[in-house]
Amino acid sequence: MSSGAILPILRVLIAGIIVLPAAVSHARHPEWLSTSDSLGEESVAPADAYDVEPDRFSELRDAGFGFVELVHGRSLQIHENGNLKETLLLMRHFVSEDGVRQGGNLQLSVRPSVESVSIDAAFQLADDGSRSVVTPASIQVVSESSLDIFSDSSTVVVPYTRLRVGSTAVLVVTRTIRTREWPLPWSRIYWPQDFVPVERFEVDVTWEKGVPAPEWSSNLLGLTCSTHRENAMRCSRFGIEAIRNDPDVRSWLDEMPNFIVGERVTWSEVSRREAELVEAAASSLAAPVIESEGTSREHLERIYRFVADEIRYVAFEAGTGAVVPRDASVTIERGYGDCKDKVALFLALARQAGLDAYPVLVASNRYRPDRLIQPGWRWFDHMMACVEDVEPEPICVELTTPYAGIGELPQELEGSTMLELRTTQPVGLAPRSLHMPRHSWRMRSFRTSHVDCDGNIEEETQLQVDGSAAVWIRSGLNGLTALERARWLNDLYTEARGFEADVEIEAAGLDTPGTGVRISTLVTHKRVIDPLRWTSWVEREPWLAFFAEALRTQNRHHSYFMRGIDFVSQTHYSVCPAFSPSVAFGDLDLRTDLGQYVRSHTRAERSITFESRFSAPTRTIEVIGLPRFSKFIDAVVEQSEFGFAVRRSE
Amino acid sequence: MIPTWLPLGAVVVFSMVLILDPVRPYWGPAWLLLALPVSIAQAGLNELTEVVSPARSRSRAVVSTAIITGGLASVLAVAWFEDWQRLDSMMSGRLEAGARVFAIDRSFSIEVPDAGWRKLVPGTVGDSDALVELASADELSWIIGYRLPPDGTLNGAVLARYEVIHSVEGISESSDRRFFWSPERLDVASYATYEVGDGRLFRGHYEVLTIRSEDEAIELIGFTSRRMEERPPLEKMLRSLELTDE
Numbered sequence: 001m002s003s004g005a006i007l008p009i010l011r012v013l014i015a016g017i018i019v020l021p022a023a024v025s026h027a028r029h030p031e032w033l034s035t036s037d038s039l040g041e042e043s044v045a046p047a048d049a050y051d052v053e054p055d056r057f058s059e060l061r062d063a064g065f066g067f068v069e070l071v072h073g074r075s076l077q078i079h080e081n082g083n084l085k086e087t088l089l090l091m092r093h094f095v096s097e098d099g100v101r102q103g104g105n106l107q108l109s110v111r112p113s114v115e116s117v118s119i120d121a122a123f124q125l126a127d128d129g130s131r132s133v134v135t136p137a138s139i140q141v142v143s144e145s146s147l148d149i150f151s152d153s154s155t156v157v158v159p160y161t162r163l164r165v166g167s168t169a170v171l172v173v174t175r176t177i178r179t180r181e182w183p184l185p186w187s188r189i190y191w192p193q194d195f196v197p198v199e200r201f202e203v204d205v206t207w208e209k210g211v212p213a214p215e216w217s218s219n220l221l222g223l224t225c226s227t228h229r230e231n232a233m234r235c236s237r238f239g240i241e242a243i244r245n246d247p248d249v250r251s252w253l254d255e256m257p258n259f260i261v262g263e264r265v266t267w268s269e270v271s272r273r274e275a276e277l278v279e280a281a282a283s284s285l286a287a288p289v290i291e292s293e294g295t296s297r298e299h300l301e302r303i304y305r306f307v308a309d310e311i312r313y314v315a316f317e318a319g320t321g322a323v324v325p326r327d328a329s330v331t332i333e334r335g336y337g338d339c340k341d342k343v344a345l346f347l348a349l350a351r352q353a354g355l356d357a358y359p360v361l362v363a364s365n366r367y368r369p370d371r372l373i374q375p376g377w378r379w380f381d382h383m384m385a386c387v388e389d390v391e392p393e394p395i396c397v398e399l400t401t402p403y404a405g406i407g408e409l410p411q412e413l414e415g416s417t418m419l420e421l422r423t424t425q426p427v428g429l430a431p432r433s434l435h436m437p438r439h440s441w442r443m444r445s446f447r448t449s450h451v452d453c454d455g456n457i458e459e460e461t462q463l464q465v466d467g468s469a470a471v472w473i474r475s476g477l478n479g480l481t482a483l484e485r486a487r488w489l490n491d492l493y494t495e496a497r498g499f500e501a502d503v504e505i506e507a508a509g510l511d512t513p514g515t516g517v518r519i520s521t522l523v524t525h526k527r528v529i530d531p532l533r534w535t536s537w538v539e540r541e542p543w544l545a546f547f548a549e550a551l552r553t554q555n556r557h558h559s560y561f562m563r564g565i566d567f568v569s570q571t572h573y574s575v576c577p578a579f580s581p582s583v584a585f586g587d588l589d590l591r592t593d594l595g596q597y598v599r600s601h602t603r604a605e606r607s608i609t610f611e612s613r614f615s616a617p618t619r620t621i622e623v624i625g626l627p628r629f630s631k632f633i634d635a636v637v638e639q640s641e642f643g644f645a646v647r648r649s650e
Numbered sequence: 651m652i653p654t655w656l657p658l659g660a661v662v663v664f665s666m667v668l669i670l671d672p673v674r675p676y677w678g679p680a681w682l683l684l685a686l687p688v689s690i691a692q693a694g695l696n697e698l699t700e701v702v703s704p705a706r707s708r709s710r711a712v713v714s715t716a717i718i719t720g721g722l723a724s725v726l727a728v729a730w731f732e733d734w735q736r737l738d739s740m741m742s743g744r745l746e747a748g749a750r751v752f753a754i755d756r757s758f759s760i761e762v763p764d765a766g767w768r769k770l771v772p773g774t775v776g777d778s779d780a781l782v783e784l785a786s787a788d789e790l791s792w793i794i795g796y797r798l799p800p801d802g803t804l805n806g807a808v809l810a811r812y813e814v815i816h817s818v819e820g821i822s823e824s825s826d827r828r829f830f831w832s833p834e835r836l837d838v839a840s841y842a843t844y845e846v847g848d849g850r851l852f853r854g855h856y857e858v859l860t861i862r863s864e865d866e867a868i869e870l871i872g873f874t875s876r877r878m879e880e881r882p883p884l885e886k887m888l889r890s891l892e893l894t895d896e
Binding site: 389534536538582583585586587588589590591592628631632635638639641643645 | 803804805808809812813816821824825826827828829830833834835838840842877
């Protein structure tokens with residue numbers, strides 16, 4: 001499973017709004033997609049769907065919404081032959097021109113290797129009662145492949161071309177899913193709440209006699225469910241408010257409630273089923289590939305670097321390739337693979353070296369294991385490997401990026417939800433979180449500034465960045481040309497410093513993951529000091545202030561996840577023998593439960609050295625605490641300044 | 651005889667003016683209330699004069715009325731010129747140990763740790779915009795409290811004070827430490843000390859507490875020219891600051 005394999009599907013289902021890329025097919029539809037001869041069949045829409053209070057739509061428009069989902073209905077039939085027949089009913093009412101522009105296409109994601117889709121109805125109703133039917137030829141099929149990830153998953157887009165304010169778009173689609181062609185237990189995850197209001201959400205599930213009753217769960221508040229026959233259940237909720245938006249939400253997937261229905265399995269069963277697939281692929285490598293001398297740590301380092309650097313990340317996710325890894329021998333021969341291919345190879349090599357390694361499924365954009373409300377593989381979109389007995393705690397490695405070192409993870413994976421994959425089933429196995437460091441951003445800044453006898457200041461700074469921030473910088477800069485990289489670094493410096501300067505700047509450690517990234521700058525500030533008279537001026541710790549600023553949030557509705565930061569800084573000032581330096585202000589002792597910022601200085605006859613540390617541990621800040629958190633950041637940014645004075649010695 | 655309406659009218663006029671006083675608006679209503687018994691007394695005095703002592707006592711009544719009215723007017727004048735502080739200082743004399751001294755707008759207060767300090771009229775030692783001033787008995791130590799402009803920064807205020815002190819008296823040693831004045835509200839405060847003078851002819855020691863919160867910005871400056879071992883507990887006094895809205 002690649003990180004790109006599942007999320008796009010979910011996003012398409014959730015938002016339903018994307019701009020169509022150029023690569024679309026026309027008119028002739030693939031064989032897995034059919035359209036009904038009567039797309040205008042009005043009876044599919046519930047008659048009472050339009051029973052909305054007259055003022056409701058104007059209220060929604062005034063609240064800034066462009067459209068509203070009148071009905072989001074799912075009807076799932078489970079057949080004895082293992083097929084699922086899922087009917088989707090969407091009725092979207094438009095209350096503004098913006099809404100028409102933003103939500104005028106309805107769409108769904110399809111995995112054709114195991115699914116076929118029939119569009120049963122697609123029409124629009126104007127507010128005067130007139131109806132226009134979508135032309136089958138206008139229905140588009142768009143590939144979901146992206147850079148380095150190739151998939152047979154497709155998005156079916158139904159454009160509603162005659163929408164006006166007051167129109168309602170109606171779409172009915174039946175999807176047939178052949179679960180027996182899929183190697184893992186089936187499950188369907190629905191998203192009843194969205195960024196627009198949903199007036200009515202309904203789920204009907206029926207199963208044929210002889211079919212085991214499915215398991216279902218939901219964390220949508222107020223959902224009413226009933227089992228109205230021996231083999232049928234129905235859930236519904238009216239008037240679901242829109243999810244309130246915020247700029248810094250760690251995971252919308254965690255925030256949004258789900259309805260899941262699927263085969264009745266345990267987490268251990270899910271773990272075992274996927275583990276067997278991975279272990280089968282890992283066992284295919286016979287001959288040792290990696291030199292086996294050295295300590296466990298050295299073995300791990302060599303194997304990790306080989307799989308991360310020498311095996312290119314390319315994902316072919318068609319069919320069951322989305323969840324079944326290739327044999328390790330195939331991957332090593334081809335020299336490429338996706339996350340699970342790399343994991344299988346890593347496991348094979350690690351075990352040859354005597355390391356205790358195992359695979360883990362990862363939900364790369366989910367951080368709350370409790371939000372995985374029912375066992376199922378569909379929550380996950382990624383695979384990693386972990387190794388025990390090298391360090392006191394297991395080390396989990398990300399094999400799809402060459403920019404991370406042992407113990408470093410890209411930011412989005414730190415603390416994400418994972419499930420260990422074990423062929424033997426430990427009791428109580430359940431999803432948990434990957435390690436989230438107390439300080440995700442670790443930085444050291446060393447600055448020397450020399451004030452010469454003409455009052456110029458020559459400033460040399462070295463910023464060492466470790467942890468996930470180093471992975472972020474490394475992966476960002478390695479994709480750029482030398483010119484782009486220089487421009488990026490200059491922009492970064494200007495933003496941190498607050499002014500443009502003729503600075504020599506370079507980055508090191510970009511090609512050596514695990515060693516941190518070092519950004520060095522050299523700049524001369526002309527005539528800052530009047531050499532003839534007493535001069536005071538205010539300096540600041542620019543990198544510290546820059547990264548503290550980056551912690552700010554404008555969230556108003558949702559809690560804020562703050563990645564921990566540990567910034568240690570030393571600033572050394574020396575002055576020309578004709579001068580004598582003094583400190584106007586600069587010592588700090590700002591300690592709070594949110595973090596601390598401390599600074600002290602030592603003074604010699606011709607120099608002053610400041611030592612400071614800004615440290616704030618990883619934490620989630622609830623909405624009620626956000627104003628106080630902002631104030632803490634305000635204090636840190638303002639107090640990143642310190643005041644100097646220099647006078648001519650007598 | 652003085653007509654009853656005359657002192658009543660005078661008090662009412664003064665009271666209306668005093669109501670406009672932003673610092674002590676309660677003075678106006680207080681004087682209005684006072685005007686009632688004065689007017690009643692004046693009316694009674696007039697009546698008595700008419701009945702009991704038509705000729706000789708009339709002049710006495712005029713004198714006594716003039717004294718009452720004049721005294722009242724004098725007190726009002728004191729209030730009018732906002733010189734109550736001086737009167738208060740003269741009346742109360744030295745402050746008791748543990749006394750809490752309020753700024754003239756009562757926005758903050760500090761505690762006097764030991765006897766011997768006295769409250770000065772703001773502007774006596776510092777600028778005219780001082781909100782509170784205290785001096786030690788020997789007048790070698792003093793404390794001044796200011797409200798800072800609302801749109802500045804803490805660093806700007808501290809640096810400005812540093813530059814002023816340096817330009818006037820020359821700073822030989824200094825220290826400044828920042829801390830959260832209120833751990834809950836996360837208001838940052840600065841506590842700075844400055845040694846000034848050449849150490850021979852003149853030496854002085856400043857301690858400055860500066861606090862800038864969302865709705866208040868206060869600077870307390872303590873000074874003493876006493877030797878180190880004889881210095882009053884300026885830091886204790888400054889750190890006893892309490893903002894009234896806290």
